[in-house]
Amino acid sequence: MKKTVSTFKKAKNNQKLSMVTSYDYSMTKILDQAGIDGILVGDSLGMVALGYENTLSVTIEDMVHHTKAVARGAKNALIVSDMPFLSYHINREDTIKNAGRLIQEGNAHAVKVEGGREILDKVEALIKAQIPVMGHLGLTPQSINMFGGFKVQGKSKSQIEKLIEDAKLLEEIGVFAIVLECIPEKIAKLITEKLSIPTIGIGAGRYCDGQILVVNDMLGMYSDFVPKFVKQYKNLKMDIEEAIQNYIEEINNGSFPEEKHIFKIDEKILDEFE
Ligand SMILES: Nc1nc(=O)c2c([nH]1)NC[C@@H]1CN(c3ccc(C(=O)N[C@@H](CCC(=O)O)C(=O)O)cc3)CN21
Ligand SMILES: CC(C)C(=O)C(=O)O
C-alpha cells in the first residue's frame, strides 16, 4: 500500500512506523519491496556514500542527485529528503527554493530539517508552500561544531526543557512527524506522550512511534564507527568480502567465467576469419 504523510500521522497510537535511509536506486527497490514505511535520503550520505567525516559538506546538488535515484526505486514507501547544512538557514525564499528542488526535481514527498525554535519561520514557510516537513531534534548532526561531537543530547534540565518546547513548537507549526536522535529513552517517551504527531527514534529507545536506522549500519556495511543504538541485522561486509575473494580466486584459477556465461558465434561466419 502506498504510504503518505497521512499514513504517518494516522499511525500514532495505532501501529509502529519503520524507516531506513537509502541513497541509491537498487537498494531502494529492495527496501521498498520488503515493505518499509518510509525511506529517508539522509544527508548521512555524505559520510556513508561519499566518505566525508561529517554531514556538513553535503550540498543541495548532492541531495537532489541522490533523491532522484531513490525516488525512481520506490513504489510504496514515503520518500523524505534531508535538507543539507545551510540550505534552510539563510532566508525563507532560499529555503523554499531548495526544498522545492528536492520535491520537484528529486521527487521526494517531504523534507526533513534539523532544529526547533531557531528555524521555526523557515518550517512555517515550507508548510505554507505545501511542502510536508519532518522535524529532527536531539543529536542534530549539522550542529556538530556546537555540540563538540556526535554526543547524546537531552541530559540536562535546560536541554530537556528546550527539547520539549521545540517538539511542541514544531507540532503546532504543522510538521507531520519528528525524528528524535540520541536522547535518553525516558525523555523520548515523555516527548512522544506529549505529541499527537509520531516520533521516529534513532538512539531514542523503545517508546517512540517508529524507528529509523542508517541502512548501511543495520546491514553491517559501514564500519568507520558503530553507534551503540545500531543493531546489525546482517554482516554484509563479511559476505561481500568473501564473495569478492572468491571472484578474484576464480578469475586467477580460470574457473570463472564458465560455458554458461559466454556468447556463441555461428561457426560458418567464424571460419571466414580463421
Ligand atoms: N553511518 C551513520 N550512521 C548514523 O547513525 C549516522 C551517520 N552515519 N551520520 C550522521 C549521523 C551521525 N550519527 C552518530 C554518529 C556517532 C554517534 C556515536 O558515536 N555516539 C556514541 C555516543 C557518545 C556519547 O556517549 O555521547 C555511541 O557510543 O553511540 C552517534 C550518532 C548518527 N548519524
Ligand atoms: C540518521 C537520520 C535520522 C538522518 O538524519 C540521516 O541519515 O541523515
Ligand SMILES: [Mg+2]
Ligand atoms: Mg540527516
